[in-house]
Structure formats: structure tokens, C-alpha cells
Amino acid sequence: MAEGTRSKEQIQAEIAAARARLASNVEGLITQAHPKAVVARTVQDAKAFAAGEFQAAKAQFVAVDGTPRTTRLAALAVAVIGGVAFLMVARSIARG
Secondary structure (H helix, E strand, O other): OOOOOOOHHHHHHHHHHHHHHHHHHHHHHHHHHOHHHHHHHHHHHHHHHHHHHHHHHHHHHEOOOOOEOHHHHHHHHHHHHHHHHHHHHHHHHHHO
16 A cells, blocks of 8 residues: 555544544533533532632631731721621611
8 A cells, every 4th residue: 555545444443433532522521511510510619719718718817827816806806896886876876
């Protein structure tokens, strides 16, 4: 045979291999797009996001060594107390 020519068996083998790759790719796409898979990925992403946000918030009030950051906790307490006091005053004014 001349260079660059393929036999019938080689062509059939290439077609069979291409068919197997295509079937595998289609199966993977179907699995990936299945509603249960989409839900599972969404839940996993939401859990990862929530865990990251929790760790970021925790880092604001707990030092790396695990000790509480008292100045930030005190500032938070003052802000909460101020907010509650404001709401109580606003409520009493609204009641008239």
C-alpha cells in the first residue's frame, strides 16, 4: 500500500473507536445534565459557599490561635445593644 492509505480494517477500527468515544461523551453529558446531578452540584456549591462565609465571619471574632477577639466582640455587643435601644425608642415614639 502507498503511504497515507489505510486498509478497510483500519478504517473500521477508527470508526469503532470514534463511535465508542462519542458514546462515552454523550453518556457523560447526560449524566452531567441529569437533574439529580445538577441538584447535587448546586447543594455542594451552596454548602461550600456557606462554609467559606462562616469561616470568614468566624475569623472576624476569633484569632488564629482560637482566642476570642474581645475588642471586636465588645464592638458587636455595643452595636446590638444600640440597635435594640433604637428600636425600642422608635417603637415608643410610634405608639405615641
